[in-house]
Amino acid sequence: MAFRWSRWSPQLALVPAVAVTAVAFVGAIIWTVYLSLTRSRRLPEYEIDWSQWTRQYERLFKDDSWTLSLQNLIVLGLGSALAIVFGFILAAMIDREKRGESLFRTVFLYPLAVSLIVTGTAWRWLFNPQYGVEHALHSIGLTWVNASWLATPETAMYGVIMASVWQSSGFYMALMLAGLKSINSEIWSAARLDGVSLWRLYTEIIIPMMKFTFVTCAILLSLGVIKAYDVIVAMTNGGPGQSTYVPAYFTIQALSGKGNLGYASAAAVMMLVITAVIFLPLVLVTAWQQNRSARTAT
Amino acid sequence: MSDLTIAQRILGAEVAVQSAPYFPRKKKAITGRSIAIIVFLSICALFFCIPLYVVVVTSFKTMDQIREGAIFSFPTTWTLEAWDHAWNTACSGIKCNGLKVGFWNSVQILFPSLIVSIALSMITGYALALWNVRWAGAFLFILFICAFVPFQIIMFPLISMTATLKVYGSLWGVALIHAILAMPVLTLIFRNYYKDIPQEIMSAAIMDSGSFWKIFVEIILPMSGNILIVILILQITSIWNDYLIGVTFGGSGTQPMTVNLANLITISTGTTRYNDNMAAALQTAIPPLVIYFFVGKLFVQGITAGAIKG
């Protein structure tokens, strides 16, 4: 047969995936970008008023709650970065002291198995002003403690950060552990012989060797923070007021709450831009690395 | 899409399959440092367990006891009242039929979602990894990018599409969306896994049979056990714990348990029954936790024993 089936059957099998990618991803993104230039409200309108095509974006940049969302994004990011630090400390300790490793790992990782709604619910309860941790601490005499962080706009975000750190530290710990295990065991022996202090060992040798792991964790964290939605719903619903608004929440509110499709699309496009900014270095590095290995392989 | 971010899942699954051999543990003398470490870790473990403890304990209390305010205390009388309420009569929006509705919805969503998402990604990963497709590299790059695209930017078009296909609000609609959103990540995972299969086995299979499907069913699929287990665990957890897709694409009759739970705790009509809320949260969390405690060891062992692949 001139028609080689072996050449065509894999391509045919790929049709569904290609279709999904083209339509549900590429096509959808283009559609949303287009809509962000329109004045669509509840239903899409397709005409663009070219004299004012940045209308939605201008509104967006003037919107206080959007600005607040962006601020909260950064706050959440920085706060959640504690999860990486915490994860590293846990991993370093578990790696040093092998006893109980299996047990500790199981305990630290179980939050990953649980929905963020559940996590949010649990922590919301803990932060309950009347019956939660604050009340319990007050009743044993620590009346100066403020543990109802979700009640005030200034501290609400910290409550969210706390829940988020609780949820994800285990994951970063697991990644760090894997990174630590990949370090040649002879390094530890050499350090002992050299009499290097523990602190210096970690800061000057181990952590630099795990640069890649840290970078990976940082990127994963950033992407997770951008996506943060479920936990906001469960804990604060954006409140008090709008103090725990994050871009993901803002966007969905603009769509379902305010019913403004064009506006929500603009916010979504901005989310994509933010993701791209974080994501671009990763892509470039991966592509560059692949290029390098491809060239050395031939 | 899911609470485990996509990239987390890529790494987790990749690493899960490479289990290194267990190094025999040397019995170390108990030094002061060891004790300090174990104490510290135990305190941290406590931090991780406290929320769970509080939720469990609260769910067995009566509202009267809760109003006394000692959140850490044991129930004076253990009662299943809250559990019963949560399961049978909790209100999710207008309807008050309890979380059991959401539970069964979640179960129903699970199977078609799993089948479609895994089947699609597996075949795609197989085709890209083991067959000579000229544009495979470019397509994989695009998939890689798609894996990081935030849901919000494709949300409305997807709503529109499912409405056009008349599956919006139905079980299959939700399953379809799960499959679509999971496809980039799962495909990459499968593709990387299949890339490790020695090229000569494919060459032999091409000379023996040459059929794309026959080779998949008889040779490749049986070799996929390892990765399938990991993917199944990941996907089940992800689909069960998902909120955003459920709330966006689920109609009134097909909302998953997480949506039920969220509605329960956010829409308060009258006094909030905290014990009901906690019981509801537990009920939602128990299925994936059970999986985690039984089979998650495999998954966890994989993550920690393997190396991180870029």
Add this chain to the structure above:
Amino acid sequence: MPRVSFEHITKTYGQVQVLRDLNLAIDDGDFLVLLGPSGCGKTTLLNLLAGLLDVTDGRIMIGERDVTDVDPKDRGLAMVFQSYALYPTKTVYGNLKFGLSASKLPKDEIERRIAWAAKLLQIEPLLDRKPAHLSGGQRQRVAIGRALVKNVGVFLFDEPLSNLDAKLRTEMRLEIKKLHDSLKTTIVYVTHDQIEAMTMATKIAVMNAGVIQQFGTPDEIYEQPANLFVAGFIGSPAMNLRQARLSTANGKTEAVFASGTRFDLSDYAFAVPPTDGTGVIVGLRPEHFEVGAGTTADSAAIFDVPVQYAERTGPDASAYFVFENDLLALRVDPDIAAGLKPGQQVSVRYLRGKAHLFNAQTGQRM
């Protein structure tokens, strides 16, 4: 009628041209060995024949069919891979059966063939085992069995013995040779091991850098290497290659080395009459030396050279002498080798009629 033929085969990978205008014809029933160092293109050529790679240009014929665009499974070939490539989740029986997937044979025919192959290769007791529970040699046999059940006319082997230990390798060499003798199929066999080539082949194609250096029987390749590459590649220890200049002074044709030693070429069969002063490379096989001065009647040249060292490998021994800043390798009797001391000045002579002469510029045989 050639059974398999390559016509003007070119294969390029991006910028790199691996094969250029290669032509080769294999007769029915031949055991052809593609011999050469790593990267010479022999495996590429085999994969082109199998259909696992596509030619950039050229034509491949099997029998009367042009198979250049035909799928591997339809070419009427069977292949045995270097790493055996057994399907890990299938039993030996399953592996053999899968080999017949492309052909739509009735069940009893499939059974019959599997039984026949299993018996021939003595793997009957292994039929229910999975590859993980087989030894290297057993896996080897199953891989061969998978090829046998196809009952085709052409078998391809891709360095099948390189993963085996030395003893097993010798055994399997005999097995494969026996198979060839009894089945009389055409075999195309790729290897870098010259011993395998010399012992098993009916024809050898020596390849280097994508070009066939010489095509002929093992004897031809050994006795009459066509160029420097082939001369240096075949033979262990390798042929001694030394620069010299032709002299036709005094009506005698001789090669003169830089040190002045003269080498008598009066009985050499020149393809083209020799020209005085031509730069040449003289090829001297280690086994055609004799230790001891002897007479000029039976020697083409006598070398007075100091011993560098001698080594013994069981029944054989080699001795190395210093000549013109380089080592001359000789095959000697172990007893003689034992008597040689480093630094000792010895006379060695090269037998008449056994020299090889190559043009220093082109590398071709003269």
